[in-house]
Amino acid sequence: MKTVSLGTTGVDVSIYCLGAMYFGSRNDRATSYRMLDRYVDAGGTFIDTANIYAWWVEGFHGGESETLLGEWMRERGNRDRLFLASKVGFQYGDVTRGLSAAQIEAECDKSLRRMGVDTIDLYYAHVDDRLTPMEESLAAFDRLVRAGKVRFIGASNFTGWRLAQAHALSEKHGWPDYVCLQQRHTYLRPKLGASFDPQLSLSDETAEYCRVNQVTMLAYSSLLSGAYTRADRPVPDQYLGPDADARLAVLRAVAAAHGVTPNQVILAWLTQQQPAIIPVMAASTDDQMAENLAALEIRLTEAEIEQLTTAGA
Numbered sequence: 322m323k324t325v326s327l328g329t330t331g332v333d334v335s336i337y338c339l340g341a342m343y344f345g346s347r348n349d350r351a352t353s354y355r356m357l358d359r360y361v362d363a364g365g366t367f368i369d370t371a372n373i374y375a376w377w378v379e380g381f382h383g384g385e386s387e388t389l390l391g392e393w394m395r396e397r398g399n400r401d402r403l404f405l406a407s408k409v410g411f412q413y414g415d416v417t418r419g420l421s422a423a424q425i426e427a428e429c430d431k432s433l434r435r436m437g438v439d440t441i442d443l444y445y446a447h448v449d450d451r452l453t454p455m456e457e458s459l460a461a462f463d464r465l466v467r468a469g470k471v472r473f474i475g476a477s478n479f480t481g482w483r484l485a486q487a488h489a490l491s492e493k494h495g496w497p498d499y500v501c502l503q504q505r506h507t508y509l510r511p512k513l514g515a516s517f518d519p520q521l522s523l524s525d526e527t528a529e530y531c532r533v534n535q536v537t538m539l540a541y542s543s544l545l546s547g548a549y550t551r552a553d554r555p556v557p558d559q560y561l562g563p564d565a566d567a568r569l570a571v572l573r574a575v576a577a578a579h580g581v582t583p584n585q586v587i588l589a590w591l592t593q594q595q596p597a598i599i600p601v602m603a604a605s606t607d608d609q610m611a612e613n614l615a616a617l618e619i620r621l622t623e624a625e626i627e628q629l630t631t632a633g634a
Contacts, residue, residue: 564633
């Protein structure tokens with residue numbers, strides 16, 4: 322599997338990041354292990370989880386994904402070959418939403434214990450916290466890095482101007498900087514004024530900030546839970562803007578020209594942009610994993626990438 326640089330860290334990560342949100346909850350142990358094994362067998366090393374996954378599934382409370390990953394890594398003996406990401410900031414159980422220093426440090430220790438590891442390679446601020454001084458949050462991340470509990474930090478659901486504020490503070494104090502941004506992003510554009518609260522969609526302005534400042538972009542919910550290919554999964558209303566039909570027509574035409582699915586074209590479009598956008602790719606069946614991995618073989622022309630990007634403009 323191709324790799325790309327993670328921000329300015331000098332570290333390369335897989336062009337696909339495997340999202341482990343439902344591993345250990347909605348996806349049982351056998352399914353979760355099989356998806357993880359298939360991803361690793363394809364050359365992938367970048368795995369994404371969070372402390373809250375997946376508290377909203379009936380019968381679960383959060384932490385299940387991290388726990389399953391820890392068990393899988395111990396059984397496979399492969400921790401040293403993986404690049405492991407987790408997150409802090411959203412509420413679950415008796416933990417409130419926020420990025421106070423106490424919460425960041427306590428939740429990091431919980432995640433380390435669940436996964437049975439000494440270090441998290443990439444630790445995200447999962448959501449912005451406007452009530453806690455940014456200095457407090459970044460100083461806490463700095464202590465984690467200095468203690469060897471975290472290698473790098475990233476942001477998720479942040480605006481570009483808040484990333485710029487964080488960068489200025491990190492530069493001033495010599496603290497770690499956010500090296501990447503994980504944001505909601507797909508092929509269809511949100512309607513003007515569309516809300517995904519508490520998630521944030523990747524705006525053009527935030528994307529431009531990331532490009533100029535070498536902040537790697539990662540995209541979650543890129544395939545809209547199958548809405549591009551399944552009749553029983555309607556496209557969310559937030560994406561049904563005036564350009565939706567034109568963009569879908571181009572997407573389907575490019576897919577037909579390559580003899581592949583729209584999902585596969587979206588994954589290729591994300592990863593073949595300059596700079597590449599890393600999809601946080603999810604799969605809960607063998608067919609889904611095979612479809613996603615096969616997209617690695619698609620080669621879009623520069624004209625096709627331009628056509629896809631500008632459709633409906």
